[in-house]
Amino acid sequence: MERYYQEEIECASLEKIKEIQSEKLVKQVKHVWEDVPYYRKKMEAKGVTPDDIKSVDDLHKLPFLSKADLRDAYPYGLLGTPLKDCVRMHSTSGTTGKRVVAFYSQHDIDLWEDCCARAIVAAGGTDEDVIQVAYGYGLFTGGMGLHGGAHKVGCLTIPASSGSTDRQIMFINDLSATILCCTPSYAAYLSERMKEMGYGPDDIPLKSAILGAEAWTEEMRKSIEKTMGIKAYDIYGLTELSGPGVAFECSAQTGMHINEDHFIPEIIDPDTEEVLPEGSVGELVFTAVDKEAFPMLRYRTRDICKLWREKCPCGRTHIKMAKPMGRSDDMLIIRGVNVFPSQIETVLLNNGYAANYLIVVDRVNNTDTFEVQVEMTPEMFTDSIAEIEAKQKTLVEGLKSMLGIKAKVTLLAPKSIARSEGKAVRVIDNRKLH
Numbered sequence: 001m002e003r004y005y006q007e008e009i010e011c012a013s014l015e016k017i018k019e020i021q022s023e024k025l026v027k028q029v030k031h032v033w034e035d036v037p038y039y040r041k042k043m044e045a046k047g048v049t050p051d052d053i054k055s056v057d058d059l060h061k062l063p064f065l066s067k068a069d070l071r072d073a074y075p076y077g078l079l080g081t082p083l084k085d086c087v088r089m090h091s092t093s094g095t096t097g098k099r100v101v102a103f104y105s106q107h108d109i110d111l112w113e114d115c116c117a118r119a120i121v122a123a124g125g126t127d128e129d130v131i132q133v134a135y136g137y138g139l140f141t142g143g144m145g146l147h148g149g150a151h152k153v154g155c156l157t158i159p160a161s162s163g164s165t166d167r168q169i170m171f172i173n174d175l176s177a178t179i180l181c182c183t184p185s186y187a188a189y190l191s192e193r194m195k196e197m198g199y200g201p202d203d204i205p206l207k208s209a210i211l212g213a214e215a216w217t218e219e220m221r222k223s224i225e226k227t228m229g230i231k232a233y234d235i236y237g238l239t240e241l242s243g244p245g246v247a248f249e250c251s252a253q254t255g256m257h258i259n260e261d262h263f264i265p266e267i268i269d270p271d272t273e274e275v276l277p278e279g280s281v282g283e284l285v286f287t288a289v290d291k292e293a294f295p296m297l298r299y300r301t302r303d304i305c306k307l308w309r310e311k312c313p314c315g316r317t318h319i320k321m322a323k324p325m326g327r328s329d330d331m332l333i334i335r336g337v338n339v340f341p342s343q344i345e346t347v348l349l350n351n352g353y354a355a356n357y358l359i360v361v362d363r364v365n366n367t368d369t370f371e372v373q374v375e376m377t378p379e380m381f382t383d384s385i386a387e388i389e390a391k392q393k394t395l396v397e398g399l400k401s402m403l404g405i406k407a408k409v410t411l412l413a414p415k416s417i418a419r420s421e422g423k424a425v426r427v428i429d430n431r432k433l434h
Helices: 014-035 037-046 056-061 067-072 106-122 141-153 165-174 184-196 218-228 341-350 385-403
Strands: 086-092 100-105 130-133 156-158 179-182 208-212 231-237 244-249 256-258 263-268 281-288 299-308 332-334 337-339 357-364 367-375 408-412 427-429
Touching: 014 037, 014 056, 014 281, 037 067, 056 263, 067 100, 086 106, 086 141, 100 106, 106 141, 106 231, 106 244, 130 141, 130 165, 141 156, 141 179, 141 244, 165 184, 179 184, 184 208, 184 218, 184 367, 208 218, 218 231, 231 256, 263 299, 332 357, 337 341, 341 357, 341 385, 367 385, 385 408
Parallel strands: 130 156, 130 179, 179 208, 208 231, 357 427, 367 408
Antiparallel strands: 086 100, 231 244, 244 256, 263 281, 281 299, 332 337, 357 367
């Protein structure tokens, strides 16, 4: 028997969904025009006024927002409410040290938590469940989003945060946790550790897991499900649009339902920016129609995927999105963290290295490995192992400070990384993510 958190909305007719979207969009465009001068200038440059937006069918007339806009407007340039009405902020790692910061009014947090509550109920959650949230808490949106959603559903919530694996396993067992929320790679690591400790699927109290923040394969899902004896559900989101809960999987596990009453999706051609018909593969664009403090209109996610609408056995009517199949920019997601080659380049240049480097990413035992191979300049080249190790340590610390995660650094002799005739190959990603 399928359960819903807000059945009336989650199972609404297409006409009703469009009606909700149109009403909210018209209101949001007025709000942004009046309260966000940065976006108003973009509208004026495109010759669009709020009067041109009468329904969701006019969405394509509005200008796009991109990560570059978020950097240009940092920190308060896209704020839609007075600062005194904001109660929280979250942040992602930025491309060159400038982070994306997102602001929330209490109303924004309530709506975000509703979206996460829908995902929890779709994964079988009720007020009788014990949810262990092992996403990171703090600036990262994962922990707080699922935490708030779990409260809305009425679950006993364990704010475990990430790390401390043996303690996580102790709480799962001692408190009989039934739902786990974390990244897929951490779930895989937990499942391996449990296996090492002698726990079989029947010994683990968990029944399901809500896993997101990084790409993962169906093979990885099956392996986690088998080892833990659970059902693993995908969840999607990004800080710019609140966080996790923009879209989530239902019991059918055939794509994620987008919370269309809050987020209007479009698929565009990343080069021409034209809107593509449903079912086409292209770049995912979102409009958040009721975010007050940080309204995002036509935000280019850079995620490549497709959308389709079908009658779903779960009864939900909201459009589905596929797992993102890649990106239209050079961002990597490593252990749930956004990493741009430009960030690595910044650290290298600041430390006196030339921009001759190679990023090698792989997945070993379901955990991402991350190595940066860097050429030394002829001036700094030395055969003293102690000096090389000291230089490597400085770069490891610089990269950790910039990215928030640790990379292995290997220093190489000058000219040992192959030069390319065309666009330099900076990234070797050996993970099989499709």
